[in-house]
Amino acid sequence: MRRVVVNSIGQEKERLATQEAISGKQILLTIDYDLQEIAEQSLGRRPGAAVALDPRTGEVLAMVSHPALDANDFAVVSRQMTGRVSTKIRKSLYSIARFRRSLRQARFSKS
Numbered sequence: 001m002r003r004v005v006v007n008s009i010g011q012e013k014e015r016l017a018t019q020e021a022i023s024g025k026q027i028l029l030t031i032d033y034d035l036q037e038i039a040e041q042s043l044g045r046r047p048g049a050a051v052a053l054d055p056r057t058g059e060v061l062a063m064v065s066h067p068a069l070d071a072n073d074f075a076v077v078s079r080q081m082t083g084r085v086s087t088k089i090r091k092s093l094y095s096i097a098r099f100r101r102s103l104r105q106a107r108f109s110k111s
Helices: 033-043 072-080 087-110
Strands: 004-006 012-015 048-053 060-066
Touching (some): 033 060
Antiparallel strands (some): 048 060
């Protein structure tokens, strides 16, 4: 595995020591496509969450949650920050991301 240091716009600035990749464990997706579709349609655009589990195995068969946070809302702030972030700042960032998402949803629901 090749590791590099990049700047805030993704340009390579420094190469770090190469490290051999370690294979991960196999995972099995247990989401039932039809049940997932039903859960999403049932919830629609209303805020809330729905989870369907197989009671025998604990496998997750369907999972939906609204509103979902968009990781892109954090991208601009994340690129500008380095090091550790205090809890107060982190909570503020989440609030900003939720606010930006609510603005997008409000614009979308008006059209």
